[in-house]
Amino acid sequence: MTALPSAQPGLLSRLPLVGFIARDIGRDINIVFYLLTILVTALVLAIKTWGLVALAMTALAVVPVYFVLLILITRG
Template sequence: MSLAAAEALPLSRGRRALYAVPVLGQVARDIAKDVDAAVYAVVIFVTLVILAVMTWGLPALVLTAVTLVPVMFVLLIWVTLP
């Protein structure tokens, strides 16, 4: 299926909701068009965490880890699905 044919399909309700979020929607659209954008997004996130830890210290690292716990739970459940 070509990219033009994939864009012609109607979007699901979840994808439309994700695309409606201002910052995350733009990133999600970029990743849908080019998978390499996901690598850039991860690099930007890691850079922001490093800058936050350099600025605010350990609380920034702890808050980042706490906010990533649900993400890791979802990834672990997704990996273990049959």
């Protein structure tokens, strides 16, 4: 584990809900893997509870992210 150099606190680290996660990622990058595990577990539990609707709503929420990624890839 290597310590990343601390940067000036940005807008993301000031937000109440995700600020502590952004600061933790700034200290240790391995937190991302724990976060992904938590998100996948929450998705599986949502699908078990609400069925295919939870999967469809998750896919619908990710569409803008994919559009931005595709635009960034094509711009070079």
